[in-house]
Every structure is written in C-alpha cells, then in structure tokens.
Amino acid sequence: MASRLVPNVTSKEGESQCKEKHAVLLSPVGKLEISGCETGLHEIKLPKMSVLPSGRAESSAACEVCEGAEEMTEPLKQCTAWLRAYFCEPARTASLPVPAFHHPLLRRDSFTRQVLWTLLRDVKFGEAVSYKQLADLAGNSRAARAVGGAMRSNPIPIIIPCHRVICSSGQTGNYGGGNLMKEWLLSHEKLQKEKLAY
Numbered sequence: 172m173a174s175r176l177v178p179n180v181t182s183k184e185g186e187s188q189c190k191e192k193h194a195v196l197l198s199p200v201g202k203l204e205i206s207g208c209e210t211g212l213h214e215i216k217l218p219k220m221s222v223l224p225s226g227r228a229e230s231s232a233a234c235e236v237c238e239g240a241e242e243m244t245e246p247l248k249q250c251t252a253w254l255r256a257y258f259c260e261p262a263r264t265a266s267l268p269v270p271a272f273h274h275p276l277l278r279r280d281s282f283t284r285q286v287l288w289t290l291l292r293d294v295k296f297g298e299a300v301s302y303k304q305l306a307d308l309a310g311n312s313r314a315a316r317a318v319g320g321a322m323r324s325n326p327i328p329i330i331i332p333c334h335r336v337i338c339s340s341g342q343t344g345n346y347g348g349g350n351l352m353k354e355w356l357l358s359h360e361k362l363q364k365e366k367l368a369y
Contacts, residue, residue: 211273
C-alpha cells in the first residue's frame with residue numbers, strides 16, 4: 172500500500188556507480204548542499220544555525236542556486252523547485268513532484284525506511300507528531316527510540332520532514348541542522364499555514 176506512494180528508489184543490479192552532481196542553494200536558513208544523480212536525490216546537507224536568520228520566519232526570502240546550476244540533473248532541479256516553493260510559496264509544494272530518491276538507506280527494506288516514508292506521506296505541512304505517534308503510524312507503537320534514530324539518519328531533511336517530529340512533552344527535540352533551525356522551520360510552517368487559512 173505505501174509503496175505506491177513512494178518515489179522510485181530502486182536501481183538495476185549491475186548498474187555502474189552513479190555520477191553524483193552537487194548544487195548549493197542559498198535559502199532563508201543558510202546554504203543547503205544538495206547532491207544526486209540522474210536516478211535521484213542523494214542528500215540534502217543542512218548548515219548548522221548558531222543564530223536565527225535575519226527577518227521573521229514569514230519572510231519570503233529567495234531560495235536560489237548559488238553553485239552548480241550548470242550541472243543539475245532532473246532530480247536536483249525538482250529538489251530545487253520544491254525547496255524554493257517550500258520557503259517562498261508553501262502552498263505550491265503539494266502540487267510539485269517530490270524528486271526521486273537514490274540513497275541506500277531509502278532503498279533497503281527497514282524500519283527506518285518505513286518511518287521516513289510514513290513521515291513523508293502522512294505528516295503534512297504545518298503539522299507535528301511526537302516520536303511515539305510516528306512509531307504508531309509506522310506500525311510499531313513501542314519504537315519511539317528507533318524513530319529518533321530514523322530522524323537522525325534522514326538523508327533528505329526538509330523534504331522528508333523530520334523537523335515535524337517533536338517530543339511528547341511538546342519540546343522540539345534535537346535536529347540535524349540544530350534546534351534553532353528546527354524551531355525556525357516549525358515557525359515558518361505555522362505562520363504560512365495561518366496565512367493560507369485566511
């Protein structure tokens with residue numbers, strides 16, 4: 172059932188090593204490094220935030236490619252378009268294709284993969300779930316700690332929205348880009364969702 176909603180992440184056996192391309196996007200949260208090949212997106216690397224971005228989370232600051240534009244594969248172009256929409260026109264993300272993913276973690280059958288796909292599919296823009304709630308959604312109510320491990324190993328943050336997973340107490344919890352970035356992303360989504368409601 173969930174596999175129909177999952178972007179293509181398989182590769183043919185015997186296929187030669189993929190040619191990885193890189194690009195850097197200047198976003199409201201700093202420089203995002205994206206990498207991928209013709210088959211799919213490999214990774215989004217987040218900058219560590221030590222201070223909040225200037226301006227408020229509702230700012231419609233641009234999200235533009237500042238390095239690597241000339242070598243972008245189709246999945247990198249789709250990733251760029253999706254991230255630009257996320258930061259500048261969030262309502263558009265629902266109508267944009269999610270780029271295919273081509274990362275080993277997302278190709279092998281595991282609880283981590285199941286958690287990440289469940290998060291991508293079920294937790295929408297402006298929503299948040301606890302680690303325990305996500306464990307329930309992924310089919311193992313006693314695996315809240317394993318969900319935390321899945322969030323730490325997420326190679327495609329923001330698109331696979333691990334920032335939307337918080338502690339049962341309501342505290343934000345940890346994040347690969349730092350707690351300030353997690354708080355900024357959650358605030359950005361809350362403000363944008365409120366704007367759309369009016």
